[in-house]
Amino acid sequence: MLYSELADIFDRLESTGSRLEMTTILADFIRGVDRSELRKIIYLAQGKLHPDFIAKELGMADRLVLKAISFTSGTSESVAEELWVKTGDPGEVAEKLISKKKQMTLFAEELTVDRVYKGLTAIQDAEGKDSQDKKMKLLANMLHDSGPVEARYLCRIVTGRMRVGAGDMTILDALAEAFATKEDRPAIERAFNITCDIGFVAETIANGGMGAIENIHVTIGNPIKVMLAERLPSVSEVVAKMGGKCAIEYKYDGIRVQAHIGKDSVKLYSRRLEDLTSNFPDIAEALRERCKFGEAIIEGECVAVDPETGFMLPFQAVTHRRKKHGMDEAVKEVSVRIFMFDILYRDGQDMTYVPYLERRSELESTFEIGDKVQMTTMRLVNSPEEGEDFFASAIAARCEGIMAKSVAPESIYRAGSRGFLWIKYKKDYQQALTDSFDLSVVGAFYGMGKRAGKYGALLMAAFNEDTGRFETVCKLGTGFDDAFLDSMPELLNAGLSESKPKMVDAEMVPDVWFDPTVVLEVVAAEITLSPIHTAAKGVLKEDAGLGIRFPRFTGRVRDDKSPEQCTTVGEIIEMYEMQAHDSDGLSE
Ligand code: AMP
DSSP states (O other): OBHHHHHHHHHHHHHHHHHHHHHEEEEHHHHHHHHHHHHHHHHHHOOOSOOTTSSOOOOOHHHHHHHHHHHHHHHHHHHHHHHHHHHHOOHHHHHHHHHHTTTTOOOOOOOOOHHHHHHHHHHHHOOOOTHHHHHHHHHHHHHHHHOOOHHHHHHHHHTTTTOSOOOOOHHHHHHHHHHSSSHHHHHHHHHHHHHHOOHHHHHHHHHHHHHHHTTTTTTTSOOOOOOOEEOOOHHHHHHHHTTHHHHHEOOOOOOEEEEEEEEEEEEOOOOOOOOOOTTOOOHHHHHHHOOOOOEEEEEEEEEEEEETTTOOOHHHHHGGGOOOOOOHHHHHHSSSEEEEEEEETTTTTTTTTSOOHHHHHHHHBBBOTTTEEEEEOOOEOOSHHHHHHHHHHHTTTTTEEEEEESTTTTTEEEEEEEEEEEEEEEHHHHSSSSOOOEEEEEEEEEBBBBBBBBEEEEEEEETTTTTTEEEEEEEOSOOOHHHHHHHHHHHGGGGGGGGGTEEEOOOOOOSSSEOOOOOOEEOEEEEEEEESOOTTTTTTTTBBBBEEEEEEEEEEOOOOGGGGGGGBBBHHHHHHHHHHHHHHHHOO
């Protein structure tokens, strides 16, 4: 296929605001795509070359892209740079300058999708002394044969700014529309949730239909989307919701890890699919040594402990293991244990369909428990009193709360979903009206006074799971220390956007916009109806959304969460209702 055809589709997707229309454009297009090219096309539509868990990056610095544009278009770097600063969008710079060049070029070999995919792969893989120059030439070579729209998307892809709005959920909708029916949509989503590879799911359904989709199973090396918990405001409600009977585990405050234990090697993934193996080499080794089976996929929480006493240390201690450099020292200095809580696969058997209690006992018998490899502490509970009692021991053991887990026959592992099969309850719920929020930064306001010349406050948004959009909940200006204020440009500026990003719904207008990439943890006094914030707009009251009052940054940048994994609008509605319910209780 010619790359220009694909670029035209990107252009059409970008210019519609409606998810339904986007789905139809995509569905009509992918129906006609050559099956052997579909996988690549799906990745490119998301600005990627492969699924997220493959830790390879295109790695092209803005400056190099600028150089390639100026080289190809024959424009001076300073003119290109000026345009870049003005628009903030390398795609637009390329489009404007390449279109000028196009009138002067007589011969150009047309770009195919295959050539673009190969070219981008070569850029990604270029290594060594001359790698920068090589990357620049590879891009220039493709730009040379590009028309303006093709150039726009090439430059957006290589700079990580490809956001035409074709998110995972839209692509899954389009796959159902193109190759199956609406009723098949949950099965297609499950295939994605257990493989985390949308290109693979697309290729499978295009080639083998729903039969092939239903044949996709959990496999080692393919991370599985993690199961998440709902929350409730009191232990007694948790136990009641579980039908008066459930398992309760300590809720450890560490880093969640999904371990893929192979015969010879182990890979550890974070909940956002980053490879954490080099951060926890000791845990990887201990898991392999203590696993009695050939292969297993398990989940657990990595927690820092005091090596002398075995006491658990606060979350901050384990974050030393997330640094990019000086890992050898961090491994020596910070002693870590994994507290395992689930098993998803073992020696060819997909265990996600096995009920909780059985999974738990299989997990325990899969390992020789001890030393760095432990089970989460669990108790079967039959009354609210027993639940309260166990919660008190969790807090005494320095945990942040409890995780109740259903023991009903339907208590399977629901990859990628948040539901009441797991319910969390944290100590924080007793002190504040709300849990903490993990919010995405979508904008910034310049500071005044002491903060002049810096970002003084940030516009924060929650993720709406139904629409795939980010909706604002507060302007955040407290909890920033000097070091954080100074580090903000470095943290945020890679996501600078010339105008309001397409996936953001906001009425408040900040001085600068960001594509949602950075997630910060925020605590607040309460959730209120807000005329200015767009979260859940019109859901609880016409013309009002939900906002959070007196927000404060906790100091924790949640780089373990992607923007789509931040607090959802649905959760904020629940917290709002929980809070209303609390104050009802007080007034009784
Ligand atoms: P939250 O991040 O507040 O939504 O809480 C969910 C997280 O708690 C999970 O993603 C795990 O990282 C963590 N966690 C700690 N202890 C457990 C446990 N026993 N079972 C499941 N998750 C746990």
